[in-house]
Amino acid sequence: MSVDSPIPFVDLIAPHQELEDELVAVFRSALHTGGFIGGPMVEKFEGGFAQFCNTRFCVGVSSGTDALRFALMAAGVEPGSIVVTVPNTFVATAEAISQAGARPDFVDVDPATHAMDPDKLQHYFEAECDYDPQIRKPIHKKLLRPVTAVLPVHLYGQMAEMDPILELADRHNVTIIEDACQAHGAEYFSKKQNRWLKAGSVGRAAAFSFYPGKNLGACGEAGAVTTNDVEIANKIRMLRDHGQAKKYYHDVEGYNGRLDAIQAGILAAKLRYLPDWNQKRREAAARYEELLSQIDEITLPFEPAWAKSIFHLYVIAAPERDELLEHLRANSIGHGIHYPMPIHLQKPYQKLGYRDNDFPVAEQACRNLVSLPMHPHLRPEEQTRVAHVIAGFYCARRSADHNTVHS
Numbered sequence: 566m567s568v569d570s571p572i573p574f575v576d577l578i579a580p581h582q583e584l585e586d587e588l589v590a591v592f593r594s595a596l597h598t599g600g601f602i603g604g605p606m607v608e609k610f611e612g613g614f615a616q617f618c619n620t621r622f623c624v625g626v627s628s629g630t631d632a633l634r635f636a637l638m639a640a641g642v643e644p645g646s647i648v649v650t651v652p653n654t655f656v657a658t659a660e661a662i663s664q665a666g667a668r669p670d671f672v673d674v675d676p677a678t679h680a681m682d683p684d685k686l687q688h689y690f691e692a693e694c695d696y697d698p699q700i701r702k703p704i705h706k707k708l709l710r711p712v713t714a715v716l717p718v719h720l721y722g723q724m725a726e727m728d729p730i731l732e733l734a735d736r737h738n739v740t741i742i743e744d745a746c747q748a749h750g751a752e753y754f755s756k757k758q759n760r761w762l763k764a765g766s767v768g769r770a771a772a773f774s775f776y777p778g779k780n781l782g783a784c785g786e787a788g789a790v791t792t793n794d795v796e797i798a799n800k801i802r803m804l805r806d807h808g809q810a811k812k813y814y815h816d817v818e819g820y821n822g823r824l825d826a827i828q829a830g831i832l833a834a835k836l837r838y839l840p841d842w843n844q845k846r847r848e849a850a851a852r853y854e855e856l857l858s859q860i861d862e863i864t865l866p867f868e869p870a871w872a873k874s875i876f877h878l879y880v881i882a883a884p885e886r887d888e889l890l891e892h893l894r895a896n897s898i899g900h901g902i903h904y905p906m907p908i909h910l911q912k913p914y915q916k917l918g919y920r921d922n923d924f925p926v927a928e929q930a931c932r933n934l935v936s937l938p939m940h941p942h943l944r945p946e947e948q949t950r951v952a953h954v955i956a957g958f959y960c961a962r963r964s965a966d967h968n969t970v971h972s
């Protein structure tokens with residue numbers, strides 16, 4: 566490897582080349598059977614993914630965004646009600662809430678994990694809401710709408726702190742839907758249940774995305790909802806298929822939100838490799854930790870004792886972030902920002918009336934965070950070079966500072 570060969574942020578080619586024969590066989594079998602939508606390939610994947618997540622049901626849909634929207638609708642989120650989520654997430658989390666007819670509202674995140682801060686959620690219910698005994702829901706004092714669900718996001722591959730979130734939801738009679746779109750195989754140790762729980766098995770329902778760049782990715786668009794609730798599973802089967810319970814008899818207004826068979830077949834083939842790929846990401850994260858921990862300026866990802874991250878992304882907090890990005894770019898090192906602007910300040914949500922500094926922790930994250938190359942095929946020598954380039958950047962800064970002080 567030459568010193569300057571580019572280090573990609575993700576690698577969507579190597580895993581598919583390795584599995585090329587298996588993936589082509591899926592396509593061939595769809596061609597030979599004419600089964601393109603639904604059918605045994607979809608059912609097989611749904612069974613396998615439910616088992617992987619430790620849930621009774623998995624319903625395949627056309628994207629993670631549809632999975633979120635259908636999960637909210639099937640869990641009985643009322644149009645006009647509030648669904649509480651976090652500001653630093655992919656925009657689809659909020660889109661799904663509005664598209665289900667509800668209003669997104671936000672609580673700030675924990676500065677160490679960047680996921681929903683349970684203390685902020687508690688404050689939300691206790692200080693910003695009144696309990697309405699008639700409908701048995703919290704009512705937001707200013708927005709004058711009931712809160713029907715909380716949507717924590719298992720960001721970057723690590724689950725949110727679910728015990729206190731579940732307890733608050735229980736106490737205030739609201740539903741929990743997990744955004745597990747970045748967390749296929751992540752685990753959370755529940756002290757209350759004294760066991761590890763898989764992402765997707767903790768809330769009333771959970772949404773997964775199989776966008777190609779996710780830890781489990783299709784060769785196109787795909788998503789799924791997992792749940793232990795048979796009614797929710799059945800409702801989602803209807804919602805994804807034009808609201809029909811029986812062909813051409815439509816019980817509710819639904820959508821075209823099905824999972825196609827070729828994607829399901831591809832996902833079933835790739836699912837067998839997911840535990841190994843997730844393990845490789847964890848090993849790569851451990852190597853980064855070793856290589857980067859000497860650089861005092863940066864803060865590495867924090868994995869609490871209760872979390873097993875699958876490192877969908879490896880995100881560090883870095884001062885002078887934008888200069889660092891420039892330096893990474895100059896050294897051909899792939900990188901990302903997840904995310905550069907919090908949802909409450911994005912254009913489509915400006916009408917909701919949020920302002921700068923409403924959620925300072927999330928806003929700070931947008932200024933500070935940078936995602937380094939992370940994927941199962943990342944090589945140790947590539948990580949060494951990433952670390953070397955970052956160390957070089959801060960080293961140069963330190964001596965520049967030093968010179969200014971003494972001149």
Ligand SMILES: *Cc1c(COP(=O)(O)O)cnc(C)c1O
Pocket residue numbers: 628629630631654655657658718744746747773774775776787788
């Ligand atoms: C990817 C993602 C989604 C949306 O999934 P799509 O399959 O792209 O629709 C939703 N939420 C989060 C947190 C995501 O990362």
